[in-house]
Amino acid sequence: xxxxxxxxxxxxxxxxxxxxxxxxxxxxxxxxxxxxxxxxxxxxxxxxxxxxxxxxxxxxxxxxxxxxxxxxxxxxxxxxxxxxxxxxxxxxxxxxxxxxxxxxxxxxxxxxxxxxxxxxxxxxxxxxxxxxxxxxxxxxxxxxxxxxxxxxxxxxxxxxxxxxxxxxxxxxxxxxxxxxxxxxxxxxxxxxxxxxxxxxxxxxxxxxxxxxxxxxxxxxxxxxxxxxxxxxxxxxxxxxxxxxxxxxxxxxxxxxxxxxxxxxxxxxxxxxxxxxxxxxxxxxx
Amino acid sequence: xxxxxxxxxxxxxxxxxxxxxxxxxxxxxxxxxxxxxxxxxxxxxxxxxxxxxxxxxxxxxxxxxxxxxxxxxxxxxxxxxxxxxxxxxxxxxxxxxxxxxxxxxxxxxxxxxxxxxxxxxxxxxxxxxxxxxxxxxxxxxxxxxxxxxxxxxxxxxxxxxxxxxxxxxxxxxxxxxxxxxxxxxxxxxxxxxxxxxxxxxxxxxxxxxxxxxxxxxxxxxxxxxxxxxxxxxxxxxxxxxxxxxxxxxxxxxxxxxxxxxxxxxxxxxxxxxxxxxxxxxxxxxxxxxxxxxxxxxxxxxxxxxxxxxxxxxxxxxxxxxxxxxxxxxxxxxxxxxxxxxxxxxxxxxxxxx
Numbered sequence: 038x039x040x041x042x043x044x045x046x047x048x049x050x051x052x053x054x055x056x057x058x059x060x061x062x063x064x065x066x067x068x069x070x071x072x073x074x075x076x077x078x079x080x081x082x083x084x085x086x087x088x089x090x091x092x093x094x095x096x097x098x099x100x101x102x103x104x105x106x107x108x109x110x111x112x113x114x115x116x117x118x119x120x121x122x123x124x125x126x127x128x129x130x131x132x133x134x135x136x137x138x139x140x141x142x143x144x145x146x147x148x149x150x151x152x153x154x155x156x157x158x159x160x161x162x163x164x165x166x167x168x169x170x171x172x173x174x175x176x177x178x179x180x181x182x183x184x185x186x187x188x189x190x191x192x193x194x195x196x197x198x199x200x201x202x203x204x205x206x207x208x209x210x211x212x213x214x215x216x217x218x219x220x221x222x223x224x225x226x227x228x229x230x231x232x233x234x235x236x237x238x239x240x241x242x243x244x245x246x247x248x249x250x251x252x253x254x255x256x257x258x259x260x261x262x263x264x265x266x267x268x269x270x271x272x273x274x275x276x277x278x279x280x281x282x283x284x285x286x287x288x289x290x291x292x293x294x295x296x297x298x299x300x301x302x303x304x305x306x307x308x309x310x311x312x313x314x315x316x317x318x319x320x321x322x
Numbered sequence: 323x324x325x326x327x328x329x330x331x332x333x334x335x336x337x338x339x340x341x342x343x344x345x346x347x348x349x350x351x352x353x354x355x356x357x358x359x360x361x362x363x364x365x366x367x368x369x370x371x372x373x374x375x376x377x378x379x380x381x382x383x384x385x386x387x388x389x390x391x392x393x394x395x396x397x398x399x400x401x402x403x404x405x406x407x408x409x410x411x412x413x414x415x416x417x418x419x420x421x422x423x424x425x426x427x428x429x430x431x432x433x434x435x436x437x438x439x440x441x442x443x444x445x446x447x448x449x450x451x452x453x454x455x456x457x458x459x460x461x462x463x464x465x466x467x468x469x470x471x472x473x474x475x476x477x478x479x480x481x482x483x484x485x486x487x488x489x490x491x492x493x494x495x496x497x498x499x500x501x502x503x504x505x506x507x508x509x510x511x512x513x514x515x516x517x518x519x520x521x522x523x524x525x526x527x528x529x530x531x532x533x534x535x536x537x538x539x540x541x542x543x544x545x546x547x548x549x550x551x552x553x554x555x556x557x558x559x560x561x562x563x564x565x566x567x568x569x570x571x572x573x574x575x576x577x578x579x580x581x582x583x584x585x586x587x588x589x590x591x592x593x594x595x596x597x598x599x600x601x602x603x604x605x606x607x608x609x610x611x612x613x614x615x616x617x618x619x620x621x622x623x624x625x626x627x628x629x630x631x632x633x634x635x636x637x638x639x640x641x642x643x644x645x646x647x648x649x650x651x652x653x654x655x656x657x658x659x660x661x662x663x664x665x666x667x668x669x670x671x672x673x674x675x
Contacts, residue, residue: 089517
């Protein structure tokens with residue numbers, strides 16, 4: 038009897054998640070429909086006009102898509118030189134030592150810090166440095182946001198990469214050593230090719246995390262609704278325009294914000310899916 | 323142990339005091355619980371007044387600062403007793419709703435805060451502000467700024483304008499003013515709760531804008547007076563319609579409403595032509611339905627709502643405005659509002675005698 042009950046309970050729990058997910062998609066699509074209908078789907082994505090003027094409202098998502106993409110890929114770029122060494126340190130060079138345990142714990146700790154705290158740090162510490170170095174007079178810029186974002190995604194990229202590096206079979210490495218390869222050669226010729234797709238997928242997941250980051254980006258990006266004309270210019274991201282404008286929005290504007298939410302949802306879903314597929318491949322090989 | 327005991331005693335006394343505030347409604351009618359929602363701008367003032375009103379009348383008042391737009395939506399849905407709004411309803415909006423009465427409750431302003439080394443007194447005109455925010459004036463030592471600030475040591479640095487990233491009544495009042503003083507601004511950017519500023523950077527809320535200004539040398543930004551006064555930020559004197567450079571204070575903000583006011587008080591008082599008036603001033607309103615019998619509201623609830631509004635207009639409540647960094651209403655606005663209050667009915671009978 039209790040076995041049956043447990044099965045029913047499991048079944049309900051398992052059904053609930055897809056239902057919630059479907060409900061979110063349904064709500065996003067129905068609420069975004071007005072905007073897509075008004076501007077046209079492609080036109081909405083590729084228009085860079087974002088004009089609130091009553092009677093002549095024009096909403097296009099391009100500045101925010103560009104802003105999100107720029108911050109995300111810059112963050113990825115900045116994150117690689119930090120996360121890859123950490124992964125190699127923990128997964129290969131000092132595998133299993135107390136130093137590695139400490140380092141990986143500290144890196145994982147970074148993932149637990151609330152994003153508002155990264156935002157505050159960026160605002161009060163990094164932003165004045167950017168201004169003092171005369172990189173941008175505003176201080177807030179795509180660059181500033183990306184730099185803080187890169188620190189936020191290091192733990193996601195590093196700990197997963199380290200796992201894949203640890204999984205590289207010892208006999209392969211020992212074989213290479215016995216042929217006289219140096220440590221660096223082993224990493225280049227054995228570890229990277231074997232763990233490569235796994236490492237790649239861990240960066241894909243880090244991107245997924247960076248795409249949706251809201252609070253930190255809002256505090257540092259400058260929130261201007263134009264396509265940024267360089268990495269030191271101010272801009273805006275998809276998540277942050279929604280967070281900023283949602284409160285007082287209604288009608289077409291509300292629908293456009295939800296449409297941006299839908300696009301962000303789709304981009305994140307696709308990127309996560311690519312990451313999942315790559316992980317699966319990495320495990321099989 | 324002793325400390326814990328002391329703490330408990332203090333807590334007990336505090337709770338007891340709070341509870342005793344509830345009961346004394348003079349036996350006239352049952353204590354009501356009222357709910358309102360809307361503008362965040364007057365929130366600190368409302369919190370203070372509503373608390374005091376509760377201790378006088380026994381009625382409980384809950385007010386949610388969800389933004390003016392949200393407040394009006396709630397009133398439209400008839401789920402609140404009153405709405406708070408920084409902007410009065412347009413004729414078009416009025417026509418889609420049952421008859422609504424506007425009651426101004428207090429006044430505030432938008433100040434231009436700046437961060438300039440060695441400049442303690444800055445004069446600006448509306449034209450200049452419009453040109454700075456549209457990117458036509460980019461340097462602090464621009465000829466036109468220097469002209470009206472002969473004594474200030476203005477640096478040869480780029481101006482960094484700061485604006486609000488979220489939709490806000492503060493932006494509405496600020497751009498309403500710019501629309502009045504600059505035709506170029508009116509035709510290109512217009513006025514609204516969110517406006518497409520072509521230059522500068524944006525931050526969320528008054529604290530966000532003030533924070534960016536505080537951190538960024540050579541920046542300028544607009545901030546609600548209630549926030550700027552409380553934080554003691556440096557702000558500019560603005561030239562009003564009479565040509566005087568006016569410091570925003572409780573007095574100069576109140577002066578902005580000393581001119582002509584229409585009977586229904588639905589008017590923008592930015593760029594007021596009154597003497598000594600600070601030009602970027604505004605009313606904030608409470609909106610009520612003229613017919614109070616809706617959504618199963620009782621007559622007692624209607625009476626309590628109107629008594630609350632009447633209390634806000636009283637001398638005692640108006641005196642509190644300056645303490646929480648707002649400005650009191652001028653006598654004429656109060657007089658008009660009391661008259662308007664008397665036209666509110668429940669089943670065709672006036673609620674207040």
